[in-house]
Amino acid sequence: MTDRFFFPRAWPACGALVLGLAGCAAPGAGSPTAPAAAPAAPTLPAPPAPSTAPAPVPAPAVPAAPAAAPDVAAQAQAQAFAQWVAQFRAEARAAGIAEGTLHSAFDGVQLRPDVIARDRSQAEFTRAVWDYLDTAASDARVARGQQRLQEWRSELDAAAARHGVPAEIVAAIWGMESNYGANYGDVPTIDALATLGFDGRRGPWARGQLMAALRILQNGDIPRERMIGSWAGAMGQTQFLPSVFLAHAVDADGDGRRDIWGSMPDVIASTANFLRHEGWQPGQPWGVEVQLPPGFDVARADGELRQSAAQWAAEGVRRVDGAALPDLPDAALLLPAGARGPAFLVGANFRTLLRYNNATSYALGVGLLAQRLAGGPGVQAAWPRELTPLRREEVRALQQALHARGFDSGTPDGVVGRATRAALRAWQRSAGLPPDGYPTVQLLEQLTAPR
Ligand SMILES: [Ca+2]
Numbered sequence: 001m002t003d004r005f006f007f008p009r010a011w012p013a014c015g016a017l018v019l020g021l022a023g024c025a026a027p028g029a030g031s032p033t034a035p036a037a038a039p040a041a042p043t044l045p046a047p048p049a050p051s052t053a054p055a056p057v058p059a060p061a062v063p064a065a066p067a068a069a070p071d072v073a074a075q076a077q078a079q080a081f082a083q084w085v086a087q088f089r090a091e092a093r094a095a096g097i098a099e100g101t102l103h104s105a106f107d108g109v110q111l112r113p114d115v116i117a118r119d120r121s122q123a124e125f126t127r128a129v130w131d132y133l134d135t136a137a138s139d140a141r142v143a144r145g146q147q148r149l150q151e152w153r154s155e156l157d158a159a160a161a162r163h164g165v166p167a168e169i170v171a172a173i174w175g176m177e178s179n180y181g182a183n184y185g186d187v188p189t190i191d192a193l194a195t196l197g198f199d200g201r202r203g204p205w206a207r208g209q210l211m212a213a214l215r216i217l218q219n220g221d222i223p224r225e226r227m228i229g230s231w232a233g234a235m236g237q238t239q240f241l242p243s244v245f246l247a248h249a250v251d252a253d254g255d256g257r258r259d260i261w262g263s264m265p266d267v268i269a270s271t272a273n274f275l276r277h278e279g280w281q282p283g284q285p286w287g288v289e290v291q292l293p294p295g296f297d298v299a300r301a302d303g304e305l306r307q308s309a310a311q312w313a314a315e316g317v318r319r320v321d322g323a324a325l326p327d328l329p330d331a332a333l334l335l336p337a338g339a340r341g342p343a344f345l346v347g348a349n350f351r352t353l354l355r356y357n358n359a360t361s362y363a364l365g366v367g368l369l370a371q372r373l374a375g376g377p378g379v380q381a382a383w384p385r386e387l388t389p390l391r392r393e394e395v396r397a398l399q400q401a402l403h404a405r406g407f408d409s410g411t412p413d414g415v416v417g418r419a420t421r422a423a424l425r426a427w428q429r430s431a432g433l434p435p436d437g438y439p440t441v442q443l444l445e446q447l448t449a450p451r
Pocket of ligand 1: 250251252253256257258259263
């Protein structure tokens, strides 16, 4: 899928909107570490947007069938789903899942048309990164998070001591993923994954996750009726995919079950454990807002060129407040809204946050929320709020215009990814513009103007 720069995952606020210039992340993206087969990166699947009411099998199939046909089409679909489930049960049995587990998982399994619809939907609207971050680290979310920090202080401190991940980072992920548990989805995970496995677009990925979910049921960590989460299969308060659960969930309260739905000690320890395993470096900040010196070549702020903070400092990069940079051995510059917006220097821990959800906006949201939870500031520099994010169609037009001018931006798909930004930078440079790779309506007009 697209790369991370503009690919926020859908989350509470992102049902249909997206950040930056892309569409909402594909649902399947995955939780910490979705397998390669997942459509998007290694991140969490889109969490639940306010879920719609469950619709049992005989509901109209998604792209609505012509008026007269719905019953017939729905019956055929229900039958095909039942066959699919029977086949999957056989596979699971052969893979060592016990009959009792299969009964509890599948006897009442439901095909979810709402899951299919959301899986197929493609965002046409875009949401500016500043709007996304306004919500991600809003005053209300900060205030609520500070209450939660107090409430769970000893558990968060224990996880920090054990895994080296600060309490505020774990709390910020909890806030981003489910608004501190207020909304982690109400879709039965077995139903969600069986539907996605049956419907096909990401069948192999969903089948792998479904098998993992069966193992969790079989372990006795959670009964089927409490195994709920997003329409895309992410579970519990910090939205773990089943495979991530198997690898990283922790029983911190000692009751013998790993419960990321109802046990906050387990939620906190599991989340910190995942981040530590994904490379969190104790003692390092995720990053810092910076200011760039006049004349700085913004093409170097592509989020990928890495060097030490000392090297960046030697080039004149300073903290936004003028203070010395923190000690980051392997840091990259980011300009999430182009050369006219704020700049950030981010290190290894920012890349670990991307393992949770492979979207720059998401990782910035976690980092900034955590920073505010710890009493620090929000973003200092002004966002270029006068800019309007391009719609998908406009991004496609921009990609085509870049092609027409001989700048290869990959397949024109309406999503701003690495290739698009690189092509845009090259064109900007050739046109004597700051090569920030940030698409705007003005650049689109320039690119498409008659020559
Ligand atoms: Ca437990």
